Amino acid sequence: MIGASISGIAGLGIVVCWIIVLIHMFKAGVIQGILGLICALYAFIWGWMHSRGELRNVMLIWTILVIVGCIFGYRWIPGMPFTR
Numbered sequence: 212m213i214g215a216s217i218s219g220i221a222g223l224g225i226v227v228c229w230i231i232v233l234i235h236m237f238k239a240g241v242i243q244g245i246l247g248l249i250c251a252l253y254a255f256i257w258g259w260m261h262s263r264g265e266l267r268n269v270m271l272i273w274t275i276l277v278i279v280g281c282i283f284g285y286r287w288i289p290g291m292p293f294t295r
Contacts, residue, residue, distance in 0.1 A: 214283040221280035228273035232258040235266055
């Protein structure tokens with residue numbers, strides 16, 4: 212139950228980071244922003260390729276949240292052999 216909550220909170224944080232990167236993408240160009248809106252993976256890769264200053268911190272947080280979400284999301288799925 213706690214793992215699912217942590218995974219959900221990480222998911223919300225991921226969405227917030229994605230929106231911040233989208234703002235930077237639209238500032239760089241409308242086409243980049245639209246592509247980032249359609250595909251979050253493109254936004255993630257674009258963010259790392261252009262990570263300077265504030266955007267670098269956002270990308271670090273986004274990456275950590277993806278890792279935490281994957282670990283707790285997988286670890287606490289009901290019926291998985293690792294669950295208690």
